[in-house]
């Protein structure tokens with residue numbers, strides 16, 4: 001046995017070894033708990049019958065191609081279908097501007113690996129998506145945290161910070177944002193701020209990463225336009241995924257960006273995994289051709305809207321006075337701000353003892369803030385469990401306030 005194998009590890013694994021979600025799973029192991037911690041879609045939302053038929057036909061009829069290696073960029077007819085799908089949702093992208101990725105998690109990784117040197121600055125929301133933060137950390141980015149309020153990332157504050165950075169000779173290279181139904185806060189960026197962000201991108205010369213898993217299925221009609229659709233300067237790197245609109249197990253995501261940038265992203269991806277699984281691409285392509293996603297989405301919306309509303313009314317009933325949260329128009333989460341003084345990280349083991357898990361919100365803030373916040377998933381648990389879990393959490397938080 002080699003002694004202390006950890007001495008062989010690279011420095012970047014420091015960032016991959018800490019995971020709040022893994023810690024939660026460890027505490028919860030072997031117990032019967034209601035998990036509001038993950039971000040899993042409801043399996044009832046998977047179109048299993050249609051996908052089963054498609055998978056069988058794809059292998060029987062196109063097996064020679066579908067089971068073979070394929071180009072790093074993604075198979076051409078699939079990129080054409082994706083381009084048409086985006087067009088139908090008002091987001092223009094040519095097939096040659098698209099790179100198919102292994103989930104949008106890989107899209108984040110590919111973009112960061114291609115663009116970010118150690119010490120480069122990325123501006124992002126306070127709070128923002130945890131797995132993106134972790135990826136940026138692995139590439140040793142510096143952060144500029146920008147508050148998120150009920151209209152999304154506050155671009156007035158962003159402008160001030162950009163001005164300060166410029167005066168100190170610091171160039172902000174990327175702004176990472178999830179403009180519609182942000183994970184974790186659930187809020188969407190107003191149209192005014194979207195315009196402002198793109199103006200700032202020109203003025204301060206940065207690129208914008210628009211991470212957009214949720215705009216294809218909102219619970220109420222919205223008027224938001226995607227940043228990609230508004231982009232005149234070719235500065236928006238758009239990414240999305242089939243994880244929430246079809247099935248995460250397929251691991252299909254994509255990037256749509258200026259062709260020159262997409263060419264660089266393709267080179268980066270090539271030595272990561274050669275290409276996204278060909279079989280998954282064939283299945284997703286057929287699902288698009290047969291309108292499975294478009295037929296299926298209204299059911300997903302209905303299912304998640306009911307669950308969101310059940311969670312919101314349980315929170316209204318049980319959470320302590322002085323708590324606040326945004327009503328998300330989409331996505332899978334509600335993000336709550338509890339009265340100051342409640343520390344959701346410290347309270348987590350107690351919550352798990354009582355049978356409920358959540359993600360303490362602190363991990364979504366790169367500035368160490370948000371100790372009184374938490375993220376709650378409504379897509380996965382059944383409604384009765386959502387109601388029970390929220391009542392347990394409400395009691396716990398009220399007790400913590402009384403002490």
Ligand SMILES: Cc1ncc(COP(=O)(O)O)c(C=O)c1O
Nearest residue numbers: 039103104105129183241243253
């Ligand atoms: C904002 C955001 N980006 C990216 C992802 C990653 O999704 P996937 O890798 O399954 O496409 C998620 C999943 O929850 C997400 O919420």
